[in-house]
Amino acid sequence: MKWEDDKKEEKIKADLLKKLQVENALWSFNKSLFSQIPDDLLIEKVLIHLDIDSISSLLTLFPKKMIRNIWKVKMLSQEPMYHQLNRLYAFLYFDISNPDRYIRDSINKKYKSIQCRD
Structure with a gap:
């Protein structure tokens, strides 16, 4: 179902953002605005800072x-x-x-x- 896919995608994106926060890759962003990070910046930061599993998750999102x-x-x-x-x-x-x-x-x-x- 579409709404289940949306929830799964939101969970994956939130997980990636949390991992980037742990890596301190988004140090210049206001923490309350993490969910509003543009997709291109999210992809760039994941490619640079995170591991293979995270990149595989990224491929399910985009x-x-x-x-x-x-x-x-x-x-x-x-x-x-x-x-x-x-x-x-x-x-x-x-x-x-x-x-x-x-x-x-x-x-x-x-x-x-x-x-x-x-």
Whole structure:
């Protein structure tokens, strides 16, 4: 039933927010406004700070395509700081067969787009 799914999703989201609070990943947020955190920020913080089980829970809440887009924008842009995490997520969750080449090509594409042209 739809209402049971909504309750389950709310419970998963609350659990993820609680884990992020324990990790002190949301230190700058007002605790009374935790439930109003935007989805893209929740996904980013879970990918950076939490474990594999939490990320699997995240995949039940949001479409894989949405998570992948946020990963590309937020985490790949911070390469090489999250290189090992990026390799893991590319291979494990996003079915990228050669993560190192994908990461390198994504970074090079970004650099080419911001490169000055004479």
